[in-house]
Amino acid sequence: MFKTNGEADLASKAELIKQAKAYEEDTLAVKPSGQAFDNSVPSPGWLLLNHVKEFLNQPVFGATKLRKMLLETNELIVCPGVYDGLSARTAMELGFSALYMTGAGTTASRLGQPDLAIAQLHEMRENAEMIANLDPFGPPLIADMDTGYGGPIMAARTVEQYIRAGVAGAHLEDQVLTKRCGHLSGKKVVERDEYISRIRAAHAARVRMKSDFVLIARTDALQQHGYDECIARLRMARDEGADVGLCEGFTSKEQAAQAVKDLAPWPLLLNSVENGKSPTITVDEARAMGFRIIIFSFATLAPAYLAIKETLQRLKTEGIVGTPKNVTPVTLFEVCGLKHSMAVDMNAGGASFKDGV
Numbered sequence: 001m002f003k004t005n006g007e008a009d010l011a012s013k014a015e016l017i018k019q020a021k022a023y024e025e026d027t028l029a030v031k032p033s034g035q036a037f038d039n040s041v042p043s044p045g046w047l048l049l050n051h052v053k054e055f056l057n058q059p060v061f062g063a064t065k066l067r068k069m070l071l072e073t074n075e076l077i078v079c080p081g082v083y084d085g086l087s088a089r090t091a092m093e094l095g096f097s098a099l100y101m102t103g104a105g106t107t108a109s110r111l112g113q114p115d116l117a118i119a120q121l122h123e124m125r126e127n128a129e130m131i132a133n134l135d136p137f138g139p140p141l142i143a144d145m146d147t148g149y150g151g152p153i154m155a156a157r158t159v160e161q162y163i164r165a166g167v168a169g170a171h172l173e174d175q176v177l178t179k180r181c182g183h184l185s186g187k188k189v190v191e192r193d194e195y196i197s198r199i200r201a202a203h204a205a206r207v208r209m210k211s212d213f214v215l216i217a218r219t220d221a222l223q224q225h226g227y228d229e230c231i232a233r234l235r236m237a238r239d240e241g242a243d244v245g246l247c248e249g250f251t252s253k254e255q256a257a258q259a260v261k262d263l264a265p266w267p268l269l270l271n272s273v274e275n276g277k278s279p280t281i282t283v284d285e286a287r288a289m290g291f292r293i294i295i296f297s298f299a300t301l302a303p304a305y306l307a308i309k310e311t312l313q314r315l316k317t318e319g320i321v322g323t324p325k326n327v328t329p330v331t332l333f334e335v336c337g338l339k340h341s342m343a344v345d346m347n348a349g350g351a352s353f354k355d356g357v
């Protein structure tokens with residue numbers, strides 16, 4: 001197929017173009033109403049295109065990496081929630097294969113505010129872009145996109161901006177625009193039609209951008225309308241082209257396991273929030289239930305708060321910060337890519353580090 005002689009080359013190009021068209025038709029086309037998408041199996045065209053990209057050694061975008069993990073493996077993708085550069089770098093240091101940018105954490109760390117629809121598209125996109133690009137060869141980033149920050153037009157705009165920012169996938173929910181954290185009481189969701197128009201617009205934006213961006217449909221309808229309504233909403237979202245489902249705030253482990261069964265083979269994401277509205281579900285339990293992605297939205301924010309508070313208390317009472325001796329400024333800068341920066345400078349003939357750091 002990749003021979004360089006004339007005719008074989010032309011034939012392979014024609015085949016490639018045919019497969020690329022098939023990819024668009026199978027995977028990216030906006031289907032006439034009444035027809036459902038099935039994104040749970042890779043189309044032959046998509047597989048072929050990725051083989052070609054690999055063969056040509058092209059850089060793989062985060063969205064493609066994430067989609068490949070979903071389609072080509074059965075693994076549970078474990079994503080620690082990160083909210084800033086250092087928490088993301090720490091997760092990368094430990095080798096997590098994907099990351100999750102929490103909206104609650106972004107709102108708390110960047111704005112010092114609770115998760116109440118206060119962070120808007122530009123703040124979320126800016127944070128996500130920074131995290132997604134810390135290492136262009138690093139783990140794909142799933143981000144929170146809340147309600148899409150408006151009607152269908154804003155949902156589409158958010159997807160476009162997230163794709164350009166290098167975000168691999170994001171979850172879009174059915175709460176009213178004045179939303180709140182999924183693990184608080186008093187949530188309100190919009191009508192099905194309004195939710196589905198958000199999903200449709202988001203999916204159409206991915207199609208327009210010809211991106212592998214993974215659209216995760218989230219429903220918060222459990223509190224207000226019960227389990228069956230959640231399953232109905234997620235089925236509708238799936239049929240409109242959403243790639244993954246997320247039912248927020250399961251009230252029991254049995255309910256979580258049931259949702260996986262009810263929506264199989266469509267992949268589901270589990271948001272594991274300790275001390276929230278749901279029982280704590282471990283990675284092993286989620287894997288056994290058949291979830292495909294698990295996010296731990298508060299994995300770094302809550303411990304950071306505790307560590308900062310404990311340290312500041314010590315500073316207040318003892319007049320000292322008390323950082324362990326092995327944590328030097330250089331240690332922290334190394335977590336943040338110091339060695340890479342030094343190599344870039346030295347390889348370019350720069351002299352900034354001739355006397356070390």
Ligand SMILES: C[C@](O)(C(=O)O)[C@H](CC(=O)O)C(=O)O
Nearest residue numbers: 102103104181182183273297
């Ligand atoms: C997943 C979530 O959207 C987030 O921002 O991390 C939050 C997490 C939380 O606040 O508990 C959510 O609404 O569940």
